[in-house]
Amino acid sequence: MTSQYDIAIIGGGNAALCAAMTAAEKGAKVVILETAPKAYRGGNSRHTRNFRCMHSAPLGPLVDGYGEHEYFDDLLKVTGGKTDETLARLAIRTSEECLPWMEEHGVRFQPSLSGTLSLARTNAFFMGGGKSLVNAYYRTAEKLGVSVLYEANVTNLELDRDRITRIDYTHEGEAKHLEPSAVIVASGGFQADTEWLTRAWGPAAKNFLIRGTPYNRGVVLADLLGQGVQSVGDPTQCHAVAIDGRAPKFDGGIVTRLDCVPFSIVVNKEADRFYDEGEDVWPKRYAIWGRLVANQPDQIGYVIIDSKSLELFMPSVFPPIKADTLEELAGKMGLPEANLVETVKTFNAACGDTSGFHPTELDGVKTSGINIPKTNWARPIDEPPFYGYSLRTGVTFTYLGLKVDENAQCSTESGPIQNLWAAGEIMAGSILGQGYLAGFGMTIGTVFGRIAGREAANHAN
Amino acid sequence: MQTDLLQEARRQVEICNACRYCEGYCSVFPALHQERFFSDANLTQLANLCHNCRGCYYACQYTAPHEFDLNLPKALAEVRQDSWESFAWPAPLARRFQKSGVMIALTTILAFALLFLAFRTLGAAGGVGFYAVLSHSAMVAIFLPAFLFPLASIAVSLRRYWQETDGKPVTPSQIVDAFGSAAKMKNLAGGHGDGCNFEDEDRFSQARRHAHQAVMYGFLLCFASTSAGTILHYVFDMPAPYPLWSLPKLLGIPGGILMVIGTVMLASLKLKADRSLGAPSAWGGEMGFILLLFLVALSGLLLYALGSTAAMPALLAIHLGSVLSFFLLTPYTKMAHGFYRLAALVRDEQRKSAG
Numbered sequence A: 001m002t003s004q005y006d007i008a009i010i011g012g013g014n015a016a017l018c019a020a021m022t023a024a025e026k027g028a029k030v031v032i033l034e035t036a037p038k039a040y041r042g043g044n045s046r047h048t049r050n051f052r053c054m055h056s057a058p059l060g061p062l063v064d065g066y067g068e069h070e071y072f073d074d075l076l077k078v079t080g081g082k083t084d085e086t087l088a089r090l091a092i093r094t095s096e097e098c099l100p101w102m103e104e105h106g107v108r109f110q111p112s113l114s115g116t117l118s119l120a121r122t123n124a125f126f127m128g129g130g131k132s133l134v135n136a137y138y139r140t141a142e143k144l145g146v147s148v149l150y151e152a153n154v155t156n157l158e159l160d161r162d163r164i165t166r167i168d169y170t171h172e173g174e175a176k177h178l179e180p181s182a183v184i185v186a187s188g189g190f191q192a193d194t195e196w197l198t199r200a201w202g203p204a205a206k207n208f209l210i211r212g213t214p215y216n217r218g219v220v221l222a223d224l225l226g227q228g229v230q231s232v233g234d235p236t237q238c239h240a241v242a243i244d245g246r247a248p249k250f251d252g253g254i255v256t257r258l259d260c261v262p263f264s265i266v267v268n269k270e271a272d273r274f275y276d277e278g279e280d281v282w283p284k285r286y287a288i289w290g291r292l293v294a295n296q297p298d299q300i301g302y303v304i305i306d307s308k309s310l311e312l313f314m315p316s317v318f319p320p321i322k323a324d325t326l327e328e329l330a331g332k333m334g335l336p337e338a339n340l341v342e343t344v345k346t347f348n349a350a351c352g353d354t355s356g357f358h359p360t361e362l363d364g365v366k367t368s369g370i371n372i373p374k375t376n377w378a379r380p381i382d383e384p385p386f387y388g389y390s391l392r393t394g395v396t397f398t399y400l401g402l403k404v405d406e407n408a409q410c411s412t413e414s415g416p417i418q419n420l421w422a423a424g425e426i427m428a429g430s431i432l433g434q435g436y437l438a439g440f441g442m443t444i445g446t447v448f449g450r451i452a453g454r455e456a457a458n459h460a461n
Numbered sequence B: 001m002q003t004d005l006l007q008e009a010r011r012q013v014e015i016c017n018a019c020r021y022c023e024g025y026c027s028v029f030p031a032l033h034q035e036r037f038f039s040d041a042n043l044t045q046l047a048n049l050c051h052n053c054r055g056c057y058y059a060c061q062y063t064a065p066h067e068f069d070l071n072l073p074k075a076l077a078e079v080r081q082d083s084w085e086s087f088a089w090p091a092p093l094a095r096r097f098q099k100s101g102v103m104i105a106l107t108t109i110l111a112f113a114l115l116f117l118a119f120r121t122l123g124a125a126g127g128v129g130f131y132a133v134l135s136h137s138a139m140v141a142i143f144l145p146a147f148l149f150p151l152a153s154i155a156v157s158l159r160r161y162w163q164e165t166d167g168k169p170v171t172p173s174q175i176v177d178a179f180g181s182a183a184k185m186k187n188l189a190g191g192h193g194d195g196c197n198f199e200d201e202d203r204f205s206q207a208r209r210h211a212h213q214a215v216m217y218g219f220l221l222c223f224a225s226t227s228a229g230t231i232l233h234y235v236f237d238m239p240a241p242y243p244l245w246s247l248p249k250l251l252g253i254p255g256g257i258l259m260v261i262g263t264v265m266l267a268s269l270k271l272k273a274d275r276s277l278g279a280p281s282a283w284g285g286e287m288g289f290i291l292l293l294f295l296v297a298l299s300g301l302l303l304y305a306l307g308s309t310a311a312m313p314a315l316l317a318i319h320l321g322s323v324l325s326f327f328l329l330t331p332y333t334k335m336a337h338g339f340y341r342l343a344a345l346v347r348d349e350q351r352k353s354a355g
């Protein structure tokens, strides 16, 4: 069967939609194959809130300027140099024209959210968040004649030397296939496949929570890698942060973040502290804590604060566990009572002068004379009621992906695949070798989604 | 007020407070983000501030089937509904009418009957025009109390609202700002001005906002028309009927037309919209209210058009009957929303100026 479609796009998130709209505007007949049902369409993109955008002068909601040089520097800092400079600069430079393009395709922006003022210059926030962006793009794509199949799970792309000849997928319980002239993969990472994560990371990964969609299971990624498509990124690594331990296994999203660690002590299930809670401001430390918690027994931590710190941080989705004494708190949280009391006592005794306490700056209010110091915001935990949260590792995305060139085109060892392009999380490893820069995921998806759409449409014509 | 409804709204706004993605849509979110713990009073105020534009529902990544099961427009609509029922005076009447279109219809029919009866028993007492059917003094005897009683009742309710939400003395600038917001129906515009989500899931449209403006301004014009008539009658000794080029007609005819168009639009939009994003139990009462407004406006226009035909007495009874029903039910139907919503907007201005 030859296909009624010129281009098939695998995935239904930001990258897929940007590719679909671009290709359809160039006259191609496009179908989106999205494995999720309509209510959960949009992958991790539905959880996002902003994208990072270069601009030489104030642009839309963005103030001042944010030039290529500074942007690239910021990227070098978080990746420790593990980036492909050509692709990175392409993403950065193109981000500026993305903002008006996004508006033309239905996205609306708003001033940066309360509590995120530090991002007002660099990141443009979507009004209503990522799901409203996804909704707007689906409307626009459908107006442009793009067909969308939900619950269409792609299982195999048939690679015949340098061409994809067939797509196998299941839809409404039936095995189906398509033979479009071009294919774009935008199906995200593999973090929702716990088994794969466990193979890569070790048994601890079973206890990780997945912050985003349960549908990014890396099926197509594994299929392509198995056929020799070139990969990039560390296969054993994922981006993980410390989140509320009571969060659901999947799709907990932004509301499960916990910003109280700097004002707390964090203990493991033996009620021992294990790391300096005040090392730096939280946005610079939450990823490190994802790993720290992963290395503790049962991959869990417990945050303890007292009443004087309760209002210093953004509220999170679940109210804290509250108790009038530490013993009671230990009981409610399943911690060894005597040791928690002892740990707090030791910590409190190590606190010094707290008059310089300043919640939003590195204040140098530190402990002295204990093995694991707390180097900022160290105030004794002594004003009841006491509050506790549990902490677990929450995975945002995986780094392993497909290697692409400036045209978003995939390749095997013997050269480019003539009709296969990749966009979004599935190729982000090319640019983000490690670390993460807030808002860069959506930038990569938008820039390379549009490139992939353009190239695939040119090929199809 | 019902604690389960408040508790559900509290659960949801706590999630929103951790998320904040919808901050730009309306006045509810900035007000919400100022709190950390939500008292019943906070929730009542948020509920009355919410315009049910539904932007935050379609944008939410946590709606069912997600286990967080967010549906903020519904949670707030139910608290709002419940608050109106509990602030109403006397409250049992509100419990009857807020939710039941049938009760509204029955009252209206009863009002027709009452007027027919009045035509029969009180009669013309020598009047001309409409007053040939029912004398002016009889009309006043019926409508003055029917107008004043609801006003008194609403005043009691608003006082209760103000006490519950810890309102402060009102300044003129707060009133100006609140009326400004209502005049443009700012909170139905979406933060971006593209309108609200209503009749077609997540598509933004101005239809509901414009339809509401038509009804609201139409109603205000009709009200102004009646007031102008009253002034002409008492101050200038010029009794009805009035010619086309008179203030009551120049205000009343466009007002009536706007109301007819607006109510038809509102009703048809309401049929297309998802009922589970409002207070489903109040749907019938809301629809009944829209139809009552439609009847008031349409019968008024017909009365003007056919005032010199044999249909006049019947039309007059229908028009006056529906107006009577509308007045009497004002504190106990959806009509109360305008008052509460203005109060909530004023209260929100106070929050903003308190910083």
Ligand SMILES: Cc1cc2nc3c(=O)[nH]c(=O)nc-3n(C[C@H](O)[C@H](O)[C@H](O)COP(=O)(O)OP(=O)(O)OC[C@H]3O[C@@H](n4cnc5c(N)ncnc54)[C@H](O)[C@@H]3O)c2cc1C
Pocket: A010, A011, A012, A013, A014, A015, A016, A033, A034, A035, A036, A041, A042, A043, A044, A045, A046, A047, A048, A049, A050, A051, A052, A152, A153, A154, A155, A186, A187, A188, A189, A211, A212, A213, A215, A216, A217, A218, A219, A220, A253, A254, A395, A396, A397, A423, A424, A425, A426, A438, A439, A440, A441, A442, A443, A445
């Ligand atoms: C909680 C959270 C918050 C985030 N916030 C931000 C932010 O504010 N800014 C930012 O830039 N980045 C953010 N990110 C990262 C961002 O989500 C990603 O970088 C971005 O969404 C990737 O887009 P994508 O289109 O490549 O993948 P996705 O949006 O994840 O889309 C992948 C799609 O592929 C589909 N799919 C998967 N497998 C198959 C298959 N076999 N067949 C068919 N379809 C399939 C999925 O259902 C999904 O629709 C956040 C991530 C998380 C988890």
Ligand code: HEM
Pocket: B050, B051, B052, B182, B188, B212, B215, B216, B219, B220, B266, B270, B286, B287, B289, B290, B293, B334, B337, B338, B339, B341, B342
């Ligand atoms: C005074 C300021 C007013 C404000 C702030 C206001 C606000 C609102 C809002 C937000 C809604 C939609 C949400 C909901 O269904 O509750 C609504 C609905 C409605 N309003 Fe108003 N309103 C005002 C005055 C009026 C007036 C004077 C009238 C006409 C007499 C009117 C008629 C209606 C009708 C008929 C509906 C029902 C629509 C439906 O159920 O779908 N409003 N109003």
Ligand code: SF4
Pocket: A128, A129, B015, B016, B017, B019, B020, B021, B022, B023, B056, B057, B059, B060, B061, B062, B070, B072
């Ligand atoms: S409605 Fe949903 S997306 Fe909007 S603020 Fe609340 S939780 Fe966030």
Ligand code: SF4
Pocket: B022, B025, B026, B027, B028, B029, B049, B050, B051, B052, B053, B054, B055, B056, B057, B072, B073, B076, B187
């Ligand atoms: S329904 Fe509209 S007005 Fe109400 S809270 Fe949501 S966004 Fe605000």
